[in-house]
Amino acid sequence: MRRVADQLEEQIVLGLLHPRERLVEDDLCERFNLKRHVARQVLAELERRGLVERRRHFGALVKSFTLREVTELYALRELLETDAASRIAFPVDAVKLAELEGIQAQHDDAARASDLRRVFRLNMAFHRTFFVLSGSQVLVDAIHEYERRTHAIRSVSIVFPQYLEKARAEHHQMIDALRRGDRDSLIALCRAHLVPSRDAYLNAHHQRSIAAAAFASSASNGVIE
Template sequence: MNTRQSGPGTTAQHALEGLRRAIIAGELRPGQRVRQEEIADNLGVSVAPVREALRVLEQEGQVEYRPRRGYFITELWASDLAEIYALRQVLEERAARKALPTLDDDAIERIALAARDCAEAAERGDVAAELAANRRFHFGMLESPDQVHTMRLIRLLWDSTESYRALYYNSPEERAKTVHAHDAILAAVRRRDADALVAELDAHRSRALEVLTRVLDGGGER
């Protein structure tokens, strides 16, 4: 494909977006080596912006560099995933409790729209679109102006498990369960019930961790 763009900034961003799409689509899976020349050729760019993009993904924890071997998609153990989700639980409860009183009607409608987009993408089996809508849904109810550092850490934790989240959404059963979970979460937001919201978020997160742990242990669908 011919998607070359002018300027080093735009080509680096193009390479970063292309690598993210490949991870989400499962074209690059945990533990797989990233072949830079092949990626560059597919995206219609030189190797330099691909390397720049890989450095960004390395900072996010999505890839790791192995000396004399190159970049690989980060492969996590079940214990790594459990630690990440435990940290998310602490940070997201704090964020949700602080953000909920600040959500106005427009903000709640944006969250509801993200939930609908997620459900429609799930119905189509469009994993990339569902992941994007899912992120808008969750972050829409967590962000507030006085939580800059909390949100920075939450984003880092989300980014570090994006390839595993893509595996989770590749299951039609889990896509359907996510839609129902989002309905319950949104209902708690509309009621402005912080305790119920935290409980629904915890249940949703626990389900994802359970499924992903089976994937890591070789018992889930790939």
């Protein structure tokens, strides 16, 4: 069940499943060779992760977000992640720093190979390993939870090379700041790291609103038959 939920999570992050797209139990049963009760468990797990919402008369849909929800989620992530960065004790243990560098090396390789599934998983591993340095497991778990809840938001940016390259560069800058014990730079990087995916989603939402308004105007003027 968890394996299927993880696969669907990847597809949501990579934009293969779109916001408001329905997830139908019968389709899941056929596609993954599942019993119906297992398909229901998969949908419940995705809902628990904040990736799916259930609507009356529609069933399960990939979660979509209002502008306010996006803004509030990222504001909370900023609070959590900058707080974690502020708690990291310097100098950072050499073994832990080497572990983070190793994960990032794999992330670099996956990016060069355009293996976005590995990029996604290694990105999560990098963040978790980084925030463990805060020494607060409660904070690490909260960061992981809200990072996961924004996966559908990140789908707008993750497939574009310029966003991926920026994220990679910031990871390396974070490692360098850890090595130098530069807390101010580390906190600033954590804050800046969240901006591209948030703004890409907000911009896409704005562009869809403009397109919908133009379509409605054309229809009302009799341009569309």
